[in-house]
Amino acid sequence: MGRRRGVLAAAIAAGLGGAVALTLAGCAVVPVTGVTDSEARDRFAALLDDTQRMVGGDWQVHDDPTPRECVIPLWVSGEQYPALRIGDASAAPAAAAERVSRAWTAEGIRVTRTEVGDVIEVSGETADGELIVLRVSASASTLLGESECRPL
Template identity: 30%
Template sequence: MNARIPGRVDVGAAVILTAALSAAGCSNAPGSKAADPSEAKQSIVSIVEESADAVGGDWTVYRGPAAEVCTQSGGGDGARFVYILERSDTDGTDPAADIRTVEELWQAKGITTERFESGGSDPLTGIRGADGPVTSIGFNAYPQRYSITGVSKCSDGDVKDLRSPE
């Protein structure tokens, strides 16, 4: 795993991750079909990795795909997956162009997107999305480190069983 860069990038990433996971909630929208856990896992891995491939560069797994408990629309427990990739070699990147690339990819997949930018003279930029194949997804295009965080739809399954070694 790459060394962590101290400072506002870590704090910013933590804030964005927390906001994405909180905004995602833990439930499927009413009427949405819960996926098989293996489908939910593969779905989030696919969109996160496809996003990283679209941007290019060398990405490493920061977390996951990790199973977490979520609440299904009927009120029962289910499983969702969180998958995070990061890239620290951002020299020569064009964050604005990379955000546009990711935005186009996500919109083509039915993901509703919203760009964000922090305040200040050196703002942190990125894009977040929801719907389509994900509960939530975010791309942070920070000058020192890029990251993509995806949260799958809530699926049938017991997290305890999904976390057990096979």
């Protein structure tokens, strides 16, 4: 009986030790993509530009060049860039929303689509933490988002 308790205690200790090590290792390393800050910002801008082209029409770009503070897991300070773009009404809002939804999904973006009245909202989140939201209707289009949070 004593040997079984010793083996059980060792197994529990090993399991707990492994879990603690994995937790600490996962939290100690800040998950950042393998690109520079400017490359990450350019990648986000390209996603916005591509989305504009899929919707069509003329757009006003009101992206903020000043980074905003954000927090990465374990309260590591970071910064991200906000974007806001306002476009013409789409000639076919449902078709535009469907094109964007398919393209984002093909790029590995997690997509959610909702409708409120005549407004169709397609929101997405990339694996890198970028957030992007498209709203289209018969009266206007808006595109907004935030780049991934990069450590300072």
